[in-house]
Amino acid sequence: MPSMKFHIQFPEQKIKEPIIxxxxxxxxxVTNVRRADVRETTGWMDLELTGDSTEIERAIVGLRKKGVIxxxxxxxxxx
Amino acid sequence: MxxxxxxxxxxxxxxxPTKAIHVCExxxxxxxxxxxxxxxxxxxxxxxxxxxxxxxxxxxxxxxxEGPNFLGPHAxxxxxxxxxxxxxHLGLDELYIKNDTVNHPTLxxxxxxxxxxxxxxxxxxxxxxxxxxxxxxxxxxxxxxxAAGMRCYVFIPGDLEAAKVLGNLIYKPNVIEIEGNYDDVxxxxxxxxxxxxxxxxxxxxxxxxxxxxxxLAFETVEQLGWRTPDQAxxxxxxxxLLTKIWKGxxxxxxxxxxxxVRTKINGAQAEGCSPISTAFKAGxxxxxxxxxxxxxxxxxxxxxxxxYYALKATAESKGSMxxxxxxEVVEGIKLLAQTEGIFAETAGGVxxxxxxxxxxNGTIKKGDLTVAYITGNGLKTQEAVIDAVGRPVxxxxxxxxxxxxxxxxxxxxxxx
Numbered sequence: 001m002p003s004m005k006f007h008i009q010f011p012e013q014k015i016k017e018p019i020i021x022x023x024x025x026x027x028x029x030v031t032n033v034r035r036a037d038v039r040e041t042t043g044w045m046d047l048e049l050t051g052d053s054t055e056i057e058r059a060i061v062g063l064r065k066k067g068v069i070x071x072x073x074x075x076x077x078x079x
Numbered sequence: 080m081x082x083x084x085x086x087x088x089x090x091x092x093x094x095x096p097t098k099a100i101h102v103c104e105x106x107x108x109x110x111x112x113x114x115x116x117x118x119x120x121x122x123x124x125x126x127x128x129x130x131x132x133x134x135x136x137x138x139x140x141x142x143x144x145e146g147p148n149f150l151g152p153h154a155x156x157x158x159x160x161x162x163x164x165x166x167x168h169l170g171l172d173e174l175y176i177k178n179d180t181v182n183h184p185t186l187x188x189x190x191x192x193x194x195x196x197x198x199x200x201x202x203x204x205x206x207x208x209x210x211x212x213x214x215x216x217x218x219x220x221x222x223x224x225x226a227a228g229m230r231c232y233v234f235i236p237g238d239l240e241a242a243k244v245l246g247n248l249i250y251k252p253n254v255i256e257i258e259g260n261y262d263d264v265x266x267x268x269x270x271x272x273x274x275x276x277x278x279x280x281x282x283x284x285x286x287x288x289x290x291x292x293x294x295l296a297f298e299t300v301e302q303l304g305w306r307t308p309d310q311a312x313x314x315x316x317x318x319x320l321l322t323k324i325w326k327g328x329x330x331x332x333x334x335x336x337x338x339x340v341r342t343k344i345n346g347a348q349a350e351g352c353s354p355i356s357t358a359f360k361a362g363x364x365x366x367x368x369x370x371x372x373x374x375x376x377x378x379x380x381x382x383x384x385x386x387y388y389a390l391k392a393t394a395e396s397k398g399s400m401x402x403x404x405x406x407e408v409v410e411g412i413k414l415l416a417q418t419e420g421i422f423a424e425t426a427g428g429v430x431x432x433x434x435x436x437x438x439x440n441g442t443i444k445k446g447d448l449t450v451a452y453i454t455g456n457g458l459k460t461q462e463a464v465i466d467a468v469g470r471p472v473x474x475x476x477x478x479x480x481x482x483x484x485x486x487x488x489x490x491x492x493x494x495x
Contacts, residue, residue: 004270005107009368009382034107035090042365046107069368071262072269073107075384077281078211078236078261079189079316079377 003050005073006060010043014067020045022066027059028052046073082119083143086110086286089388097143099203099283109384110286112143116333123334125305128297135191135294141330142294143287144198150227151194153183155294159302159450164418165431169438173448175308176415177299179455180423184226186456187377187424188320189219192291193280197223199287200278206230207277211268213239214246215377215424215455220280221250232277236264246459261381289385292320296327299450300337307331307342309447310398312434314426314454315346315355316378318389324452325392343398345442346389347433349373349425350402355386359400364390374405374463375425377455399442403432409467411435412457422457430454 010019015038024031029051036045049056063070085094090108101110123140131137135155139146158178166174179188193216200208209232210220217233224231231252235244237259247254257264272282280288300307307328313321321344328340348356351373358366366386371379383389393400403411411431416422423431434451437443457464474480481487 004273005102007382034105037365042367044365048107069382071368071382072266073102074109074269074282074285075382076261076265076317076380077268077272077279077384078213078234078265079216079281079380 001050002053002056003048004056005046005048007071007073007075008045008047008063009069009071010038011067011069012041015040015043017066019063019066019068020047023059023062026062028055029059082114082140083145084113084115087113099200099205099278101283101285112286112290114141114330116330120334123336125301125336128301128336135194135291135298138294138297141297141327141334142195143290144195145202148198148201149194150198150201151184151190151223154190154194154291155182156298157182159299160419160421162419162451165415168414168418169435170445171438171443171449172446175299175303175448175450176419176421177295177450177452178421179295180421180427180453180457184222185215185218186459187215187219188292188295188452188454189215190223191294192288193219193223195291196278196280196284196288197227197229200280200284201227201229203278205276205278207232207275208280209234209271209277210280211235211264211282213376213379214459216281217247217254221247221252224252225250234264234268234271236261289319289323292323293327293330295320295452296324297331300328300331303448303450305337306448307337307340308450309341310343310345310437310443310449312345312347312430312437312443312449312451314378314430314452315348315383315389315400316380316426317383318346318355318385318387320452320454321346322385322388322392325396342396344393344396345398345433345437346393346400347429348400348402349375349378349408349429350404351375352379352381353402354381355383355389356400356402358386359390359393364394366390373408373425374460375408375429376460377424377426378429399437401433401436403429403436407432407435409464412464413467415453416457421453423453424455424457424460425463426455427453427457428463 088103207230272279352371368382408428411428
Protein backbone atom coordinates (compact mmCIF):
# COMPACT_ATOMS: atom_id res chain seq x y z
CA MET A 1 0.00 0.00 0.00
CA PRO A 2 1.39 3.44 -0.90
CA SER A 3 2.80 5.61 1.82
CA MET A 4 4.17 9.14 1.67
CA LYS A 5 6.19 11.34 3.98
CA PHE A 6 5.13 14.90 4.75
CA HIS A 7 6.17 17.87 6.86
CA ILE A 8 3.12 19.66 8.18
CA GLN A 9 2.95 22.92 10.06
CA PHE A 10 0.12 24.19 12.22
CA PRO A 11 -0.85 27.85 12.47
CA GLU A 12 -0.87 29.16 16.04
CA GLN A 13 -4.67 29.12 16.39
CA LYS A 14 -4.87 25.42 15.38
CA ILE A 15 -2.33 24.01 17.79
CA LYS A 16 -4.85 22.73 20.33
CA GLU A 17 -7.04 20.95 17.77
CA PRO A 18 -6.74 17.15 17.40
CA ILE A 19 -6.13 17.42 13.68
CA ILE A 20 -4.17 14.19 13.22
CA UNK A 21 -6.90 12.24 15.01
CA UNK A 22 -9.54 13.89 12.81
CA UNK A 23 -7.67 13.10 9.59
CA UNK A 24 -7.36 9.46 10.60
CA UNK A 25 -11.12 9.30 11.10
CA UNK A 26 -12.26 11.34 8.13
CA UNK A 27 -10.09 9.55 5.55
CA UNK A 28 -8.92 5.97 5.08
CA UNK A 29 -5.28 6.70 5.91
CA VAL A 30 -2.95 5.52 8.65
CA THR A 31 -1.12 8.42 10.27
CA ASN A 32 2.33 7.72 11.69
CA VAL A 33 4.10 10.66 13.38
CA ARG A 34 7.90 10.24 13.51
CA ARG A 35 9.09 13.60 14.75
CA ALA A 36 7.27 16.65 16.07
CA ASP A 37 7.65 19.89 17.96
CA VAL A 38 4.48 21.42 19.35
CA ARG A 39 4.63 24.53 21.49
CA GLU A 40 2.33 27.38 22.48
CA THR A 41 3.01 29.40 19.36
CA THR A 42 3.97 26.84 16.74
CA GLY A 43 3.73 23.21 15.86
CA TRP A 44 5.11 20.96 13.18
CA MET A 45 5.19 17.24 12.51
CA ASP A 46 7.03 14.89 10.19
CA LEU A 47 4.58 12.12 9.45
CA GLU A 48 3.82 9.28 7.09
CA LEU A 49 0.42 8.74 5.53
CA THR A 50 -0.36 5.22 4.33
CA GLY A 51 -3.40 4.30 2.24
CA ASP A 52 -4.71 4.33 -1.32
CA SER A 53 -3.20 7.17 -3.35
CA THR A 54 -6.60 8.82 -3.76
CA GLU A 55 -7.21 8.70 -0.01
CA ILE A 56 -3.79 10.22 0.69
CA GLU A 57 -4.61 13.02 -1.76
CA ARG A 58 -7.98 13.58 -0.07
CA ALA A 59 -6.30 13.66 3.33
CA ILE A 60 -3.86 16.32 2.10
CA VAL A 61 -6.74 18.44 0.81
CA GLY A 62 -8.47 17.88 4.15
CA LEU A 63 -5.39 19.02 6.10
CA ARG A 64 -5.09 22.14 3.96
CA LYS A 65 -8.78 22.93 4.45
CA LYS A 66 -8.12 22.88 8.19
CA GLY A 67 -5.43 25.55 7.69
CA VAL A 68 -2.44 23.21 7.95
CA ILE A 69 0.57 23.81 5.66
CA UNK A 70 1.50 20.54 3.94
CA UNK A 71 4.86 20.09 2.24
CA UNK A 72 6.88 17.08 1.12
CA UNK A 73 9.31 15.87 3.78
CA UNK A 74 12.09 17.70 1.90
CA UNK A 75 10.20 21.02 2.28
CA UNK A 76 10.81 23.32 -0.71
CA UNK A 77 12.89 21.67 -3.43
CA UNK A 78 12.30 24.11 -6.30
CA UNK A 79 15.48 26.23 -6.20
CA MET B 80 40.30 9.02 -1.57
CA UNK B 81 36.90 7.75 -0.31
CA UNK B 82 37.06 9.60 2.96
CA UNK B 83 33.30 9.45 3.44
CA UNK B 84 32.38 7.25 6.35
CA UNK B 85 28.61 7.26 6.07
CA UNK B 86 25.48 9.29 5.68
CA UNK B 87 24.24 10.32 9.10
CA UNK B 88 20.89 11.67 10.27
CA UNK B 89 21.25 15.26 11.44
CA UNK B 90 18.61 14.62 14.08
CA UNK B 91 18.93 11.12 15.55
CA UNK B 92 22.46 10.24 14.40
CA UNK B 93 21.52 6.97 12.71
CA UNK B 94 24.04 6.04 10.03
CA UNK B 95 23.42 4.84 6.47
CA PRO B 96 25.59 3.70 3.55
CA THR B 97 26.69 6.43 1.13
CA LYS B 98 23.96 5.77 -1.44
CA ALA B 99 21.30 7.97 -3.07
CA ILE B 100 19.17 8.47 0.03
CA HIS B 101 18.37 11.67 1.86
CA VAL B 102 15.83 11.02 4.63
CA CYS B 103 16.32 9.01 7.82
CA GLU B 104 13.98 6.02 7.82
CA UNK B 105 13.81 6.19 11.61
CA UNK B 106 12.89 9.82 12.33
CA UNK B 107 12.53 11.35 8.83
CA UNK B 108 15.35 13.80 9.59
CA UNK B 109 17.68 14.93 6.77
CA UNK B 110 20.91 13.02 6.10
CA UNK B 111 24.33 14.53 5.67
CA UNK B 112 27.79 13.20 4.88
CA UNK B 113 30.06 12.08 7.70
CA UNK B 114 33.82 11.96 7.05
CA UNK B 115 36.84 10.33 8.64
CA UNK B 116 38.66 13.51 9.60
CA UNK B 117 41.52 11.59 11.18
CA UNK B 118 42.11 9.77 7.87
CA UNK B 119 41.84 12.99 5.87
CA UNK B 120 44.28 14.71 8.23
CA UNK B 121 46.97 12.16 7.36
CA UNK B 122 46.79 12.99 3.65
CA UNK B 123 45.89 16.65 3.36
CA UNK B 124 48.17 19.67 3.50
CA UNK B 125 48.22 23.26 2.34
CA UNK B 126 50.85 22.35 -0.26
CA UNK B 127 48.82 19.45 -1.63
CA UNK B 128 45.84 21.75 -2.05
CA UNK B 129 47.90 24.51 -3.67
CA UNK B 130 49.43 21.99 -6.09
CA UNK B 131 45.97 20.69 -7.02
CA UNK B 132 43.68 21.73 -9.89
CA UNK B 133 42.52 25.34 -10.14
CA UNK B 134 38.94 24.38 -9.26
CA UNK B 135 36.86 23.04 -6.38
CA UNK B 136 38.53 19.67 -6.93
CA UNK B 137 41.70 20.84 -5.17
CA UNK B 138 39.62 20.17 -2.02
CA UNK B 139 38.46 16.71 -3.15
CA UNK B 140 39.69 15.16 0.12
CA UNK B 141 36.91 17.07 1.90
CA UNK B 142 34.18 16.42 -0.68
CA UNK B 143 31.75 13.46 -0.84
CA UNK B 144 33.20 11.74 -3.89
CA GLU B 145 35.42 8.74 -4.49
CA GLY B 146 37.25 10.14 -7.54
CA PRO B 147 39.34 10.43 -9.55
CA ASN B 148 36.91 11.15 -12.41
CA PHE B 149 35.52 14.55 -11.49
CA LEU B 150 32.79 16.18 -13.57
CA GLY B 151 32.47 19.95 -13.71
CA PRO B 152 36.21 20.58 -13.89
CA HIS B 153 35.97 24.38 -14.05
CA ALA B 154 33.78 25.18 -11.05
CA UNK B 155 35.25 27.22 -8.25
CA UNK B 156 38.44 29.16 -7.51
CA UNK B 157 36.61 32.40 -8.23
CA UNK B 158 38.29 35.69 -7.28
CA UNK B 159 38.32 36.98 -3.72
CA UNK B 160 38.28 40.67 -4.52
CA UNK B 161 39.73 43.22 -2.09
CA UNK B 162 36.85 45.71 -2.24
CA UNK B 163 38.65 48.93 -1.31
CA UNK B 164 36.11 51.28 -2.88
CA UNK B 165 33.04 49.61 -1.41
CA UNK B 166 34.86 49.22 1.90
CA UNK B 167 35.65 52.94 1.99
CA HIS B 168 32.04 53.74 1.14
CA LEU B 169 30.75 51.54 3.96
CA GLY B 170 33.48 52.40 6.45
CA LEU B 171 35.25 49.02 6.46
CA ASP B 172 39.04 48.68 6.40
CA GLU B 173 39.19 45.10 5.09
CA LEU B 174 36.25 44.11 2.92
CA TYR B 175 36.41 41.28 0.39
CA ILE B 176 33.90 40.11 -2.20
CA LYS B 177 33.84 36.39 -2.96
CA ASN B 178 32.86 36.77 -6.56
CA ASP B 179 30.85 33.79 -7.84
CA THR B 180 29.34 35.94 -10.60
CA VAL B 181 32.18 34.45 -12.65
CA ASN B 182 31.86 30.85 -11.53
CA HIS B 183 31.92 28.34 -14.40
CA PRO B 184 30.19 27.18 -16.45
CA THR B 185 26.92 29.04 -15.71
CA LEU B 186 27.93 32.08 -13.63
CA UNK B 187 26.46 31.21 -10.25
CA UNK B 188 27.59 29.36 -7.14
CA UNK B 189 25.26 26.51 -8.16
CA UNK B 190 28.08 25.24 -10.39
CA UNK B 191 29.90 24.18 -7.23
CA UNK B 192 27.07 22.09 -5.79
CA UNK B 193 26.07 20.66 -9.15
CA UNK B 194 29.64 19.63 -10.00
CA UNK B 195 29.74 17.63 -6.77
CA UNK B 196 26.21 16.24 -7.24
CA UNK B 197 26.76 15.08 -10.82
CA UNK B 198 30.13 13.54 -9.99
CA UNK B 199 28.61 11.57 -7.12
CA UNK B 200 25.57 10.65 -9.23
CA UNK B 201 27.84 9.20 -11.90
CA UNK B 202 29.82 7.30 -9.25
CA UNK B 203 26.55 5.82 -7.97
CA UNK B 204 25.73 4.60 -11.47
CA UNK B 205 23.05 7.10 -12.51
CA UNK B 206 22.64 8.00 -16.18
CA UNK B 207 19.85 10.54 -15.69
CA UNK B 208 20.12 13.71 -13.67
CA UNK B 209 17.22 15.99 -12.74
CA UNK B 210 16.25 19.02 -10.73
CA UNK B 211 13.34 21.29 -9.89
CA UNK B 212 14.28 24.89 -10.42
CA UNK B 213 13.23 28.39 -11.36
CA UNK B 214 16.63 29.56 -12.60
CA UNK B 215 20.26 29.12 -11.60
CA UNK B 216 20.07 25.48 -10.56
CA UNK B 217 18.38 24.43 -13.81
CA UNK B 218 21.01 26.27 -15.86
CA UNK B 219 23.82 24.57 -14.02
CA UNK B 220 22.35 21.06 -14.08
CA UNK B 221 21.55 21.31 -17.79
CA UNK B 222 25.04 22.56 -18.66
CA UNK B 223 26.85 19.96 -16.56
CA UNK B 224 24.64 17.15 -17.93
CA UNK B 225 25.40 18.23 -21.50
CA ALA B 226 29.12 18.21 -20.84
CA ALA B 227 28.94 14.84 -19.07
CA GLY B 228 26.74 13.25 -21.73
CA MET B 229 24.01 12.41 -19.21
CA ARG B 230 20.25 12.52 -19.76
CA CYS B 231 18.74 15.52 -18.05
CA TYR B 232 15.28 16.47 -16.86
CA VAL B 233 14.56 19.98 -15.64
CA PHE B 234 11.20 20.70 -14.02
CA ILE B 235 10.02 24.29 -14.02
CA PRO B 236 6.83 26.11 -13.08
CA GLY B 237 4.61 26.81 -16.10
CA ASP B 238 4.76 30.58 -15.62
CA LEU B 239 8.55 30.98 -15.69
CA GLU B 240 9.89 33.94 -17.72
CA ALA B 241 10.90 33.18 -21.32
CA ALA B 242 14.54 34.21 -20.84
CA LYS B 243 15.02 31.75 -18.04
CA VAL B 244 13.48 28.91 -20.05
CA LEU B 245 15.81 29.71 -22.96
CA GLY B 246 18.78 29.54 -20.63
CA ASN B 247 17.86 25.93 -19.98
CA LEU B 248 16.77 24.89 -23.48
CA ILE B 249 20.07 25.85 -25.08
CA TYR B 250 21.72 22.81 -23.46
CA LYS B 251 18.92 20.58 -24.80
CA PRO B 252 17.74 18.92 -21.62
CA ASN B 253 14.17 17.65 -21.30
CA VAL B 254 12.44 20.72 -19.87
CA ILE B 255 9.06 20.00 -18.33
CA GLU B 256 6.75 22.91 -17.57
CA ILE B 257 4.32 21.93 -14.87
CA GLU B 258 0.92 23.53 -14.79
CA GLY B 259 -0.05 24.64 -11.33
CA ASN B 260 1.36 26.66 -8.49
CA TYR B 261 4.70 26.38 -6.72
CA ASP B 262 3.37 23.86 -4.19
CA ASP B 263 2.17 21.59 -6.99
CA VAL B 264 5.56 21.68 -8.72
CA UNK B 265 7.33 21.08 -5.45
CA UNK B 266 5.18 18.13 -4.53
CA UNK B 267 5.35 16.47 -7.96
CA UNK B 268 9.14 16.66 -8.02
CA UNK B 269 9.38 15.06 -4.60
CA UNK B 270 7.15 12.23 -5.83
CA UNK B 271 9.05 11.74 -9.09
CA UNK B 272 12.30 11.57 -7.16
CA UNK B 273 10.78 8.83 -5.03
CA UNK B 274 9.40 6.83 -7.95
CA UNK B 275 12.06 7.01 -10.69
CA UNK B 276 15.63 5.85 -10.57
CA UNK B 277 17.02 9.29 -11.31
CA UNK B 278 19.55 11.42 -9.54
CA UNK B 279 17.50 14.40 -8.43
CA UNK B 280 20.32 16.72 -7.39
CA UNK B 281 18.45 18.60 -4.68
CA UNK B 282 16.34 15.68 -3.46
CA UNK B 283 17.85 12.19 -3.30
CA UNK B 284 21.40 13.47 -4.06
CA UNK B 285 21.02 16.45 -1.70
CA UNK B 286 23.40 15.17 1.02
CA UNK B 287 26.23 15.23 -1.56
CA UNK B 288 25.03 18.25 -3.54
CA UNK B 289 24.89 20.50 -0.47
CA UNK B 290 28.50 19.69 0.44
CA UNK B 291 29.70 21.54 -2.67
CA UNK B 292 28.94 24.82 -0.91
CA UNK B 293 31.76 24.14 1.56
CA UNK B 294 34.22 25.00 -1.20
CA LEU B 295 33.29 28.67 -0.77
CA ALA B 296 34.65 28.44 2.77
CA PHE B 297 37.76 26.49 1.72
CA GLU B 298 38.62 28.97 -1.03
CA THR B 299 38.04 31.98 1.18
CA VAL B 300 40.43 30.65 3.81
CA GLU B 301 43.10 29.73 1.27
CA GLN B 302 42.78 33.06 -0.58
CA LEU B 303 43.05 34.98 2.70
CA GLY B 304 46.37 33.26 3.39
CA TRP B 305 45.02 30.41 5.50
CA ARG B 306 42.98 32.44 7.96
CA THR B 307 39.27 32.79 8.52
CA PRO B 308 37.43 36.10 8.16
CA ASP B 309 36.01 37.88 11.22
CA GLN B 310 32.65 38.32 9.53
CA ALA B 311 30.90 36.55 6.65
CA UNK B 312 27.70 37.84 5.02
CA UNK B 313 25.85 35.09 3.19
CA UNK B 314 22.55 35.13 1.26
CA UNK B 315 19.96 32.60 2.38
CA UNK B 316 17.39 30.71 0.31
CA UNK B 317 17.14 27.18 1.74
CA UNK B 318 19.78 28.15 4.32
CA UNK B 319 22.07 25.38 3.10
CA LEU B 320 24.83 27.67 1.80
CA LEU B 321 25.26 29.39 5.15
CA THR B 322 25.19 26.10 7.03
CA LYS B 323 27.80 24.54 4.79
CA ILE B 324 30.16 27.51 4.89
CA TRP B 325 30.08 27.17 8.68
CA LYS B 326 30.74 23.43 8.37
CA GLY B 327 33.55 23.99 5.85
CA UNK B 328 35.38 26.44 8.10
CA UNK B 329 35.35 23.94 10.95
CA UNK B 330 36.46 21.06 8.75
CA UNK B 331 39.60 23.02 7.88
CA UNK B 332 40.34 23.16 11.58
CA UNK B 333 39.52 19.47 12.15
CA UNK B 334 42.05 18.41 9.50
CA UNK B 335 44.76 20.78 10.70
CA UNK B 336 44.77 23.33 7.87
CA UNK B 337 44.01 26.20 10.27
CA UNK B 338 44.23 26.62 14.03
CA UNK B 339 41.01 28.46 14.78
CA VAL B 340 37.67 29.56 13.38
CA ARG B 341 36.90 33.08 14.46
CA THR B 342 34.15 33.87 11.97
CA LYS B 343 30.77 35.33 12.78
CA ILE B 344 28.25 34.09 10.25
CA ASN B 345 25.59 36.58 9.11
CA GLY B 346 22.57 35.63 7.02
CA ALA B 347 20.85 37.86 4.46
CA GLN B 348 17.33 37.66 3.05
CA ALA B 349 14.90 39.89 1.18
CA GLU B 350 11.96 41.24 3.18
CA GLY B 351 9.51 39.63 0.76
CA CYS B 352 10.83 36.17 1.68
CA SER B 353 12.59 36.26 5.03
CA PRO B 354 11.36 33.35 7.15
CA ILE B 355 14.83 32.68 8.60
CA SER B 356 15.89 36.28 9.28
CA THR B 357 12.48 37.06 10.77
CA ALA B 358 12.81 34.13 13.17
CA PHE B 359 16.32 35.22 14.14
CA LYS B 360 15.27 38.78 14.85
CA ALA B 361 12.34 37.53 16.92
CA GLY B 362 14.71 35.35 18.95
CA UNK B 363 13.01 32.14 17.81
CA UNK B 364 14.74 28.85 16.98
CA UNK B 365 11.97 27.95 14.53
CA UNK B 366 10.66 29.75 11.46
CA UNK B 367 7.22 30.21 9.98
CA UNK B 368 6.75 29.42 6.26
CA UNK B 369 5.87 32.38 4.02
CA UNK B 370 4.58 32.95 0.48
CA UNK B 371 7.51 34.67 -1.28
CA UNK B 372 7.03 38.08 -2.88
CA UNK B 373 10.36 39.61 -3.83
CA UNK B 374 12.47 40.43 -6.88
CA UNK B 375 15.20 38.25 -5.36
CA UNK B 376 13.76 35.13 -6.99
CA UNK B 377 16.83 32.97 -6.46
CA UNK B 378 16.31 33.37 -2.69
CA UNK B 379 12.53 32.95 -2.80
CA UNK B 380 12.13 29.76 -0.77
CA UNK B 381 9.22 30.18 1.63
CA UNK B 382 9.66 26.94 3.58
CA UNK B 383 13.44 26.45 3.63
CA UNK B 384 14.80 22.95 4.23
CA UNK B 385 17.85 24.17 6.17
CA UNK B 386 16.24 27.14 7.89
CA TYR B 387 16.51 25.56 11.33
CA TYR B 388 20.15 24.65 10.80
CA ALA B 389 20.98 28.14 9.50
CA LEU B 390 19.54 29.64 12.68
CA LYS B 391 21.61 27.22 14.72
CA ALA B 392 24.88 27.93 12.85
CA THR B 393 24.39 31.68 13.12
CA ALA B 394 23.72 31.44 16.84
CA GLU B 395 26.78 29.20 17.38
CA SER B 396 28.99 31.70 15.59
CA LYS B 397 27.47 34.64 17.50
CA GLY B 398 26.56 36.17 14.15
CA SER B 399 23.45 37.96 13.02
CA MET B 400 20.76 38.08 10.33
CA UNK B 401 18.86 40.83 8.62
CA UNK B 402 16.68 41.55 5.61
CA UNK B 403 16.29 44.32 3.03
CA UNK B 404 13.47 45.70 0.88
CA UNK B 405 13.38 45.22 -2.89
CA UNK B 406 14.42 48.87 -3.33
CA GLU B 407 17.43 48.23 -1.11
CA VAL B 408 18.23 45.13 -3.20
CA VAL B 409 18.40 47.27 -6.34
CA GLU B 410 20.50 49.88 -4.52
CA GLY B 411 22.83 47.11 -3.36
CA ILE B 412 23.29 45.82 -6.90
CA LYS B 413 24.06 49.35 -8.13
CA LEU B 414 26.43 50.08 -5.27
CA LEU B 415 28.49 46.94 -5.90
CA ALA B 416 28.59 47.59 -9.65
CA GLN B 417 29.51 51.25 -9.29
CA THR B 418 32.21 50.78 -6.65
CA GLU B 419 33.79 47.46 -7.64
CA GLY B 420 32.69 46.81 -11.22
CA ILE B 421 30.91 43.63 -10.24
CA PHE B 422 27.38 43.13 -11.63
CA ALA B 423 25.51 40.80 -9.31
CA GLU B 424 22.07 39.24 -9.59
CA THR B 425 19.40 40.16 -7.05
CA ALA B 426 20.80 37.82 -4.39
CA GLY B 427 23.98 39.90 -4.50
CA GLY B 428 21.90 43.02 -3.89
CA VAL B 429 20.46 41.32 -0.83
CA UNK B 430 23.95 40.53 0.48
CA UNK B 431 25.26 44.06 -0.07
CA UNK B 432 22.09 45.62 1.37
CA UNK B 433 22.33 43.52 4.53
CA UNK B 434 26.10 44.13 4.78
CA UNK B 435 25.37 47.85 4.73
CA UNK B 436 22.76 47.44 7.49
CA UNK B 437 25.05 45.37 9.67
CA UNK B 438 27.81 47.97 9.40
CA UNK B 439 25.39 50.79 10.17
CA ASN B 440 24.00 49.11 13.27
CA GLY B 441 27.47 48.28 14.56
CA THR B 442 27.25 44.50 14.18
CA ILE B 443 30.19 44.58 11.76
CA LYS B 444 32.96 46.89 12.93
CA LYS B 445 35.39 49.04 10.94
CA GLY B 446 38.39 46.78 11.57
CA ASP B 447 36.61 43.45 10.99
CA LEU B 448 37.98 41.39 8.12
CA THR B 449 34.71 40.88 6.26
CA VAL B 450 33.78 38.65 3.33
CA ALA B 451 30.52 39.17 1.42
CA TYR B 452 29.39 36.25 -0.73
CA ILE B 453 28.07 37.23 -4.16
CA THR B 454 26.48 34.14 -5.65
CA GLY B 455 25.23 34.95 -9.15
CA ASN B 456 25.76 37.14 -12.20
CA GLY B 457 23.67 40.24 -12.84
CA LEU B 458 23.10 39.31 -16.47
CA LYS B 459 20.66 36.70 -15.15
CA THR B 460 18.31 39.22 -13.54
CA GLN B 461 18.62 42.35 -15.67
CA GLU B 462 14.86 42.94 -15.42
CA ALA B 463 15.34 43.81 -11.74
CA VAL B 464 17.44 46.89 -12.47
CA ILE B 465 16.16 47.96 -15.88
CA ASP B 466 14.21 50.92 -14.48
CA ALA B 467 16.95 51.96 -12.08
CA VAL B 468 19.97 52.50 -14.29
CA GLY B 469 18.90 55.47 -16.44
CA ARG B 470 19.14 55.79 -20.21
CA PRO B 471 22.05 56.46 -22.59
CA VAL B 472 22.72 60.08 -23.56
CA UNK B 473 21.40 60.51 -27.13
CA UNK B 474 23.17 62.92 -29.49
CA UNK B 475 23.30 63.80 -33.20
CA UNK B 476 26.24 62.24 -35.09
CA UNK B 477 28.48 65.31 -34.98
CA UNK B 478 31.55 66.34 -33.00
CA UNK B 479 29.89 69.65 -32.11
CA UNK B 480 26.89 67.87 -30.61
CA UNK B 481 29.15 65.57 -28.64
CA UNK B 482 31.34 68.38 -27.28
CA UNK B 483 28.31 70.53 -26.49
CA UNK B 484 26.66 67.70 -24.59
CA UNK B 485 29.76 66.97 -22.56
CA UNK B 486 30.97 70.63 -22.38
CA UNK B 487 34.40 69.75 -23.72
CA UNK B 488 37.02 72.14 -25.00
CA UNK B 489 39.51 71.25 -27.75
CA UNK B 490 41.85 69.66 -25.23
CA UNK B 491 39.21 67.41 -23.73
CA UNK B 492 38.20 67.23 -20.10
CA UNK B 493 35.17 68.69 -18.42
CA UNK B 494 32.70 65.92 -17.73
CA UNK B 495 29.10 66.98 -18.08
